[in-house]
Amino acid sequence: xxxxxxxxxxxxxxxxxxSVWNERWTVRLGDGARVEAVLYRGDTLCVSSxxxxxxxxxxxxxxxxxxxxPLELAELIGQVEAVRAQGVPLERVTVSGVGEPLHNHRAxxxxxxxxxxxxxxxxxxxxxxxxxxxxxWLHAPHNGLTISIHAGTEPVRARMVPNAPPLGAVFELLRxxxxxxxxxxxxxxxxxxxxIAERNDNDEELAAFSALAAPLGLRVHLYAxxxxxxxxxxxxxxxxxxxxxxxxxxxxxxxxxxxxxxxEANGGCGxxxxxxxxxTRRSRNPPPAR
Ligand code: SF4
Numbered sequence: 001x002x003x004x005x006x007x008x009x010x011x012x013x014x015x016x017x018x019s020v021w022n023e024r025w026t027v028r029l030g031d032g033a034r035v036e037a038v039l040y041r042g043d044t045l046c047v048s049s050x051x052x053x054x055x056x057x058x059x060x061x062x063x064x065x066x067x068x069x070p071l072e073l074a075e076l077i078g079q080v081e082a083v084r085a086q087g088v089p090l091e092r093v094t095v096s097g098v099g100e101p102l103h104n105h106r107a108x109x110x111x112x113x114x115x116x117x118x119x120x121x122x123x124x125x126x127x128x129x130x131x132x133x134x135x136x137w138l139h140a141p142h143n144g145l146t147i148s149i150h151a152g153t154e155p156v157r158a159r160m161v162p163n164a165p166p167l168g169a170v171f172e173l174l175r176x177x178x179x180x181x182x183x184x185x186x187x188x189x190x191x192x193x194x195x196i197a198e199r200n201d202n203d204e205e206l207a208a209f210s211a212l213a214a215p216l217g218l219r220v221h222l223y224a225x226x227x228x229x230x231x232x233x234x235x236x237x238x239x240x241x242x243x244x245x246x247x248x249x250x251x252x253x254x255x256x257x258x259x260x261x262x263x264e265a266n267g268g269c270g271x272x273x274x275x276x277x278x279x280t281r282r283s284r285n286p287p288p289a290r
Contacts (some may be wrong), residue, residue, distance in 0.1 A: 011078030013037070013086070027079055033068060035098045037079045044092040047079040049108055050099025055127045055163045057150075059196060059225060059233055062098040070104035076111040080120070092143065096125035100164075102133040112142060125192065127164035131173055134165075138177050139185060146221060147174075148192045152208030156200050171212050178216060190219040190256075195244060197225075197234040206244060210251035219254045 013025040016036075023039040027048065035048035050070045053063035080093060093115055095101045101108045101124045108124065115122035123144030128134050137145055147170065151157035157167045178186055191213055195201050213220060222245055225235045236244070241257075248255045 011075055011082050013082050025083070027082070029071070029075055035071070036062075037083060037097060039083060039088060042088070043090060044094060045080060045083050045088075045090050046094045046097045047076060048097035048099050049076065049095050049101040049104045053099050054103060055100050055161060057127070057148075057161055058159065059194065067099075067103070070107060071099070073107045073110050073114070076107060077114055080115075080118075090120060092121040092123070094123045094125070094144070096123070096146075100127055100129075102126045102129060102137065105133045105136075109136075109140070112140060116141065123188075127161045128170045129163075129165040131165050131169055134170070135173060135177060138174075138181060138189060142188065144188050144190070146190045146192050148194070149209065149213070150192070150194050151200055152205045152210070152212065156205055160194075160196075160200055167212065171216075174216055174218075178218075186218070190221055191216075192221045192223060193248075194223040194225055195236050195241060197236045197240075199233065201236050201240065201244065203247070206247060207251070210248055210253060214252040217254075219256060220248060221256050221258075222248065223258050 010030050012028040014028060015023075016026045017024040021041060025037045025039075027035045027037050029035065029051070033051040035051055037048065038046040040046065048062075048071065051068035052065055053060070054067040056063040056066060076095075080090065084090060095108055095111070112122050121143035123142055123146070124137070125146045125148060126134065126137070127148045134147070148161060148164075149157070149167070149170070150160040151167060154166050154168065157164075178189075181189070193200075193209060200206075222241075224238075224241050225233065227233070227235045245255055245257055
């Protein structure tokens with residue numbers, strides 16, 4: 001696949017923050033819309049797949065105003081090429097920024113093929129719908145598929161991930177598909193639980209989640225919520241986070257805690273886009289002329 005033949009829309013980067021772990025850019029698209037890209041640990045780029053998001057999770061700034069439009073394949077590739085042009089030696093790309101990648105299925109699937117041609121490992125994070133797309137992605141040659149669950153009961157799922165398939169449907173699909181997947185595909189599939197104080201952190205909710213997830217044998221990423229300035233939702237304490245980790249592990253789940261790269265101020269790509277402070281450091285190179 002000829003990348004230069006595909007990249008027809010210009011993508012510009014505006015440096016928006018950096019730390020010892022991460023580097024963050026606002027990505028200006030050809031029509032003036034803006035999304036976000038975050039470089040983790042110097043070699044992994046988190047890219048956005050849509051301008052806004054129709055799922056509208058209450059903890060996420062990306063979906064606060066709903067969906068404006070999906071990104072074109074050229075704009076997905078453009079984020080990678082623009083960051084590479086800054087001199088960054090990328091090894092991995094994750095479609096976990098602004099947007100629900102399965103709502104932009106065709107472009108993201110083509111982007112996976114492009115990443116394969118470029119020898120970039122590509123992973124993605126999804127809220128799980130549409131289910132037919134999730135079924136397809138479970139078998140696709142990605143390097144990691146994380147399904148955001150964030151609940152153990154349907155009412156809490158409906159509040160945490162409003163415009164996504166219900167828990168029952170997601171777990172039914174997983175129970176059906178996991179036995180048909182290769183061991184490698186199963187190993188590359190994980191669930192995510194974002195812990196938010198007084199929303200989904202009580203023992204009953206976590207026990208219900210454990211009962212659904214444990215039989216699947218999938219890894220569970222337990223994320224700590226980053227509080228937003230002026231936001232209504234609150235993070236759990238570090239002590240509570242560690243207790244939940246122990247509870248889920250004791251229930252038979254293989255649990256991973258948030259990496260430092262995600263916890264600190266420039267992490268958690270997508271979830272903080274609208275509320276982050278302005279530029280904190282100059283870019284390696286000035287953005288290209290418009
Ligand atoms: S967390 Fe993901 S699925 Fe939910 S609103 Fe944000 S971008 Fe969309």
